[in-house]
């Protein structure tokens with residue numbers, strides 16, 4: 001891990017203006033050891049988000065901050081379509097060979113149901129883009145890679161909680177794009193031992209930075225449970241009832257169980273993974289093959305059902321949620337709960353925030369930004 005007085009390590013974060021990407025950038029900036037370049041096509045994000053992220057970093061600088069510290073608080077923003085190799089090359093060309101120390105690849109389409117309707121768009125955006133990114137990285141001697149994967153790679157897992165050794169058997173095109181990308185990365189690392197790559201299998205991120213300055217701001221109607229509940233409570237979604245997709249699953253209350261973790265914990269997991277790519281790290285010492293590639297679950301190891309989430313949000317928002325049970329949603333599986341032991345042992349990862357904190361931070365973000373980043377509101381003395 002570099003010390004604070006070493007030159008900043010330049011890191012490219014794709015999807016940097018998105019929900020996960022913005023919290024990851026914030027976490028990197030808190031260390032003042034990295035200089036971030038953000039790439040985002042704003043398919044599901046807002047440009048204003050990164051203004052807020054940079055504000056958080058600037059506000060945290062001490063009066064006597066060094067030039068390096070101030071530089072780390074600024075984000076280089078690169079416009080780039082990751083499905084166009086030349087555009088990726090133009091970004092790397094700006095910094096030259098070896099100019100970018102590592103890449104955290106978060107950008108992806110991620111709606112399970114939508115992926116069954118437009119699979120080719122998902123394969124192009126999630127797999128081709130990853131391939132092109134890796135090819136250009138190799139051209140510019142950038143061989144450190146943190147990949148945003150997903151619990152959906154496990155499909156309907158045979159064992160709960162799920163260990164990383166579980167066979168990958170994704171059911172949806174979205175999940176298959178994640179399996180294919182992990183396969184590509186693994187084969188690359190087998191072919192060239194210069195590469196060091198970690199795949200982070202996200203369970204269900206939730207919550208927001210406690211300041212309420214950044215948070216989840218999906219375009220249009222949220223597909224995911226927690227942001228939908230927040231939108232209902234703030235009046236952005238006018239549904240009189242939540243539609244619960246099935247209560248006939250083999251779970252304690254019949255509704256699906258998921259492993260929700262605070263987005264700040266998830267972001268910290270990316271920092272730990274990035275630091276683990278440093279030469280002095282031992283994370284690859286006991287690799288079964290000579291490929292410097294490993295995958296880790298990022299979850300709490302605690303499953304919560306849909307109805308339990310509704311209750312937790314009822315407490316956090318004071319909103320009187322009504323719901324109706326309707327049919328199952330295509331692509332849903334009964335239970336995705338992580339076994340987080342490997343990430344804890346080898347990365348030092350621990351999801352410490354509880355569900356109450358996730359719901360409280362989500363609600364704080366939503367009430368301060370009822371219309372997301374479009375809102376012009378007095379947040380910490382600034383216009384939104």
Ligand code: WQD
Nearest residue numbers: 110111150204223224225226243244245256258306329332
């Ligand atoms: C959670 C539960 C629904 C909405 C997400 C991402 C996916 C991947 C995994 C990153 C499910 C139920 C939801 C509603 C409901 N993340 N639900 N009514 O399905 O686990 O997927 O995490 O890779 O990309 O989408 O999360 O929040 O969509 O659903 O009953 O209106 O809530 O059936 O059981 P999911 P979710």
